[in-house]
Amino acid sequence: MGIEDEVSPNAVKVYKALRDMGMTSEEKMTTAERVTQTSKLPKNMVLNALQELQTKGFARRKVREKAAGYYLLK
Numbered sequence: 001m002g003i004e005d006e007v008s009p010n011a012v013k014v015y016k017a018l019r020d021m022g023m024t025s026e027e028k029m030t031t032a033e034r035v036t037q038t039s040k041l042p043k044n045m046v047l048n049a050l051q052e053l054q055t056k057g058f059a060r061r062k063v064r065e066k067a068a069g070y071y072l073l074k
Helices: 009-021 032-039 043-056
Strands: 059-062 069-072
Touching: 009 032, 009 043, 009 069, 032 043, 043 059
Parallel strands: none
Antiparallel strands: 059 069
16 A cells, blocks of 8 residues: 555655655755745645645655745655
C-alpha cells in the first residue's frame, strides 16, 4: 500500500515534486510557490494537496516570517 492508495492524484504529484527537490527535513523546507513551479499545477491545487498531505501525515508545515515552509515526513 503506497501513497497512491491514500491520497489524491494531485497530492501524489506534489509529494513527488517535494521528494525530487529533496525537501525531507526542516532544514531543507521550501515554499508553496516553489512547489507550484516544480509540479506545474495551479497554486490553489498545490495548497489543497499540501493540506491533504499534512492531514495524512506525509508532510509538515512550518510557519515562518514571510512564507510558510513545507517538508516531507515520510
